[in-house]
Amino acid sequence: MKVIFFGGTGSMGEKAICELCSFPEIKQITATARSRSKYEKLLAKVETGGEKLRYLELDLDKAEDIAGIIRGHDVVANTAGPFYRYEIKLAQAAADANADYVSICDDFDAAQQVFGLDAMVRERGLRALTGIGWTPGVSSLMARAGADSLDTVEKINVSWAGNSDDSVGAAVILHVLHIFNGLVPSFLKGTLKMVPAGSGKESLHFPGSIGGINVYNVGHPEPVTMPRYFPNIKEVTLKGGINEDLFNKLALFMAKLGLCKNETSRNMLSSLFRKTLPLMRKTVGPASDQSGIRVDITGSVNGEPCQLTYSAAGPMEILTSVPMAIAIRELARGNIKTTGVFAPEAPGILDPQLFFTELEQRGVKIIREEK
Incomplete structure (x- = not known):
């Protein structure tokens, strides 16, 4: 199989490419990058199968x-964010080039x-296959595993806790500014509704060194995709937060000031945060160096x-890549035979x-x- 990878020189893409290079089923990976130097840094991190990599400046x-660039490859892999900018562009191009998309x-x-x-x-x-990362992705598979263990499913509540050290990339910062802004989806009482981003504050416990974290309604795909696959479900919510609550409050404050409404202002804020985030972390003090996911599935058995x-x-x-x-x-x-667009929680697609x-x-x- 030949894979063309967009976003492969970012932190999530690098890890995914390292994994792919180690799989004998993958024969070639074309890594796109803006510069040769970024590709060389990626190549240096590949421990096994580096000979499979090809560089394409893009x-x-x-x-x-x-689509012309994609032709000749079997699969398009995309970790290039922000996804509100690149997802549909690359998914459409993959289809035009008769390639699968992940x-x-x-x-x-x-x-x-x-x-x-x-x-x-x-x-x-x-x-x-859209959203096979951490959340959605791991969250989706947890929901599927839990739902398959129950006779009926009424509610799926997804929550995540993010390590701010993992958030220094421009794409991640842009994503956080995007999901804490405006109205975001939540599936409530059997209906998809739009609720204020940052509402519904809740303190939840996560495993490992994370502990108790404040999470908020934010804009992720799970409330949009999960109701497609779980008949008669009444509720799907998605809440998330950075481990240090100061950063959540800062994102909310910026949104309230109207500084996150358009892409130009978000790009400016991203550049500013990228430079000041390490200093802010020192000011706030140490927090967990882990990110977490939690999925609560409510239903019935017998x-x-x-x-x-x-x-x-x-x-x-690791959680994402x-x-x-x-x-x-x-x-x-050849283990995914179903055709069309689907999310990871779709029944019978992924184990x-x-x-x-x-x-x-x-x-x-x-x-x-x-319980």
């Missing part, structure tokens, strides 16, 4: 015939756009109420236990609790 903001998209509006390609992707016999909680903690690059790499390997093995095992082999323990 600026996504300036490239015109992306991304770690975590912007709800971008995910909605990709589902608009479903008929075309299905007609061409292709597969487009007519009795039951609540399952899945959780995990670890480096964001390993699921993507494993999904591409599953494509290469959650396979992904959990792969994560545990890399030091991320999946915890399952039942």
Whole structure:
């Protein structure tokens, strides 16, 4: 299988490419990058299979015939953020080039756009898997595993805790500014509703060194995608927060001032935060160096109420990049036969236990609790 990778020189992309290079099913990986120097840094981190890598100089903001660039590859892998800018652009180009598509998209509006390609992707016999990262991704597989253990599912509540050390990249900062701004989706009482970003503050416990973290309603895809796959579900919520609550409050404050409404202002803020974030972290003091995920699934078994909680903690690059790499390997093995656009929680597409095992082999323990 030949893979063309967009965003491969970022922190999430680097880890995914290192994983892919180690898989015998992957024969070639074309890594796009703005400069040769970034590619050389990536190449230096690849321990096994570096001979599979090819370099292609590309600026996504300036490239015109992306489908032409993709042709000759079997799969498009995308970790290039922010996804509200690049997801639909690359998913459309992949379909035009008759290639499968896999991304770690975590912007709800971008995910909605990709589902608009479903008929075309299905007609061409292709597969487009959006959001197979940390959240969505690991969160989606936890929801699927829990739901399959129950007779009925009423609620799925997804929460994440982010390590700010993992947030120094411009794309991640832009994402945080985007999801804390305006109205965001939440599936409540059987209906998709838009609620204020930053509302619904809640303190939840996460595993590992994270502990108690304040989380808020933010704009992720799970409330948009999960109701597609869980019949009769009444509630799907998504809340998240940075481990140091000061950064959550700062993002909310910027949004209230109207500084996050357009991409130009978000780009300016991202540049500012990228320079000052290390200093702010020193001022705030040490916090957990892990990121976390927690999914609470409420339903019934044999007519009795039951609540399952899945959780995990670890480096964001492992939580995010390993699921993507494993999904591409599953494509290469011919284990994903369903065509069309789908999210990771779609029934019968991905085996959650396979992904959990792969994560545990890399030091991320999946915890399952039942009440």
